[in-house]
Amino acid sequence: MVSLARKTLIHEWRRFLPATLAVGFSTLLQLLQAALVLGIFGGAAVYINDSSADIWIGYPGTQAIDLGRAIDGDVASLLDMNHEVTRVEPFYLLDGDWRGGHGTGGVSVYISGISTQPGGMMFARVLTPVLRAKLTYPESVIVDPADLTKLGVKVGGTAAINGHLVRVVATAPGLRALGGVDILASLQTARLLDSSAGEAGGPTYLVARLRHPANAGRVVADLNGHTGFGRYHAWTAPQFARRSVLFWLFNTGAGAGVLFLAVVVFAVGAIITSQALVAAVAASVNEYATLNALGVGRRQLRWVVLEQAFWVGACGVILASVLAGLLIWLAQSENVPVAVSVPVLSACLVLVMVLVGISGLMAMRTLRRADPATLLR
Amino acid sequence: MPELVPPLPSSATLVAQNIAKSFASGRLTTPVLSNLSVSIDAGELTLISGPSGCGKSTLLSILSGLQTPDAGHVMALSESLQTMDSHRREAFRLHHTGFVFQGFNLFPALTAREQVRLPLQYLDLSSQEIDRRTDESLEEVGIAHRHHLRPAELSGGEKQRVAIARALAKLPALLFADEPTSALDAASGQVIIDLLHRIARAHGTTVLCVSHDPRLISHADRVLTMEDGRILNDSRQLTPHRPQDRRASC
Incomplete structure (x- = not known):
């Protein structure tokens, strides 16, 4: 031919x-x-993709993860009642004003308040158990090594967030977020740094691990069908990641x-x-x-x-x-x-x-x- | 090529009746052919000669189905070309007609053998049959030993022989040649016209050749002389210059 x-x-x-x-x-x-x-x-979805949670609970209508509002902590009891749910963690995502010195002025940061318990879901793909344990010391924070210069600080150095002293105890690559610097802290440290503490008091999100991750869609539908536990909405992790990425992609x-x-x-x-x-x-x-x-x-x-x-x-x-x-x-x-x-x-x-x-x-x-x-x- | 068949008895395979054709350029309409009738027989080489612009190429394009006349009818192999749509005419040309043009029109990328094979691929033939016809056609035009060469490596006469082999491999009943020797030197032109004559005799093919080259007249079985869109003279030569017996070489 x-x-x-x-x-x-x-x-x-x-x-x-x-x-x-x-x-x-x-x-x-x-x-x-x-x-x-x-x-x-x-x-935009680094918090979701770096974590091992199957389900995310946040404020209804949240368009991207960094736009979350505090929810009622009682929703946790609804999750506890679900047989599919094996573990629940609160997650605080707060705005902060970083003052690091060395002529860097103020830097807007996102403070992630996460569980320091072994096997914690938040940032499970970034934090080793040793790093997570380091956060248990009060006022300890972890940042991405690529952000150290921007923050004007070195590992072991101190800085101030919202007027409170913090110490950088370690770095973890993979934390760089879109539109800001991510600071990891324990739940206790995060609450301490929260400039609006006392207004709502609840976590920004609740994350949960399921016995069978494949059932996430059904569990989310089940959770969203309940009333009486305050204002909340549940998403599967991929749904919420996609929602966040698409928001940044098309609305910015x-x-x-x-x-x-x-x-x-x-x-x-x-x-x-x-x-x-x-x-x-x-x-x-x-x-x-x-x-x-x-x-x-x-x-x-x-x-x-x-x-x-x-x-x-x-x-x-x-x-x-x-x-x-x-x-x-x-x-x-x-x-x-x-x-x-x-x-x-x-x-x-x-x-x-x-x-x-x-x-x-x-x-x-x-x-x-x-x-x-x-x-x- | 398949076994040689004796020349068919004189029978018209191409018949044009009262055809007319004119071309419009702006408001100007120039008649090229007017009320022309002619019939062409199988098994012989018919030459249409005449000066430039006399309408001989237009007559060839109408008789071959490449153009339609403004008036009149053309019957080719007892089929009316006018009643066919363009797809049917393409199919008719695929199965029954071969063309040889002045400009060879060979694809630069293909070897002589591939040039001949290419149109055969569009006929429903087995690859063995395609190979057989390709080899026999190249052999018949005397270019088999150059089958692996591309057009850039062939002389003008060799290119025209490849073009003839390409037309011949389809075993056409009708073979049209438009100024096939105009771009060639005398010796190569002689070889080409001998080849066309031999094809008409050996295969019973209707070979219709258009040329203003006076050297070809002595080689044709029949010469139609045209002028101003009309046939002025129709002469049949009883003893045309016989094609040379040897295989073509130039």
Whole structure:
């Protein structure tokens, strides 16, 4: 079987190189952008993703985790009554004003008040049991090592939050949040640092572990069906993480910027690719016309152009995937916030192939010029 | 190629009746063919000659189904080309017609063998049959030893022979050639016209050739002389210059 598309692509590779590179760079930009978006906006859900809780209880209508309000602590008794629930922890998420000295002025921070009991759910993926135990000392806090400079403090150093003295007892990588600095403290320390203490008094969230995590959806529905325990709403951990990320992505303007850039990258890729394919078809228009004169239908000729587009796309995508893999690895090793999600990256690749298909369809129009009657002089 | 068949008895395979064609350019309409009737027989090489602009290429494109006339009818192999839609006409061309153009029109990326195989892939043939027809066509036009070369590595005469092999491999009943020797030197042109003549005789193919090259007249079985969209003279040569017995080489 002679594949005209493939043979032409190999023989005239210089002609197709701009299109392949255009597809490649479009793909690379999309993949890196997706990885950065996942990495940066994933920070909005760092509290959820770094914890091992299956269920989150918060104030009704909370749009993102950092926008939580205090809830009634009595909801804990409702959780205790549920047979699926094996463990419940309160979680305080408070605003704070950090004064670290060394000319850093004031820094807005989020204070996370978490359980220091062994096996605690909050930040279970970041804190080792030893680190968690260190928080039991009053006024102890843990920060991300990357935030030390910003906070103007070193491990073992002291600073003030909301006018109260705290001591940095350790660092834990993976705490960097979107839009602020995360400070981990014990529940007791957090309550001490709470500038609005006495207003509501309850935790910002309650988190729970289930006997069978797969039943989280059913348990959440069950919890949300109760009344009489104050104002609260329950989410599964993935639901709440998604809610937080989407809020940051679409309601802050940053998401709109990212989407706009994606559209521009796609448009540029599509234009360059289609122009290269159009030029390739135009260069062989007499040969296509001859095939049509010999009875090869226009539909079959269009398939040749589409096949050409497909191979251009496949080469570009493979090239970009290899480069993206290398760059993401490099970014991760340099603490740049990037994250890989197979469904999202697959969607990027599918979108690129759709772009290539559209370019092929645009190039097909050139085949109209392949009229065999024009070959007769 | 398949076994040689004796020339068919004189029978018209292409018949045009009262065809007319004109082209419009802005408000100006230029008649190219007017009330032209002609019938072309199988098994011989018919040459349409005449000066540039006399309408010979337009007549070829109408007789081959590449264009439709403004008036009149064309019957090809007893089928009316006018009643076919474009898909049917493509299918008709696929199964029954071959074309050879002045400009060769070979794909730069394909070897001679692949150029010949390509159109055969669109016929429902087994790969063995495609291979057999490809080899026999290349052999018949005398280019089998150059089958692995791309157009850039072939001379003009060799390219035209590959183009003829591409048309011939489909075993067409009708073979149309438009100025097949115009881009070639005298020796190569001689080889090409001999080849077309031999194909008509050996396969019983209706070969219709358009050319203003006077050297070809002596090689044709029949010469139609055109001027101003009309056939002025229709002469049959009883002893045209016989195709040379040797295989083509140039």
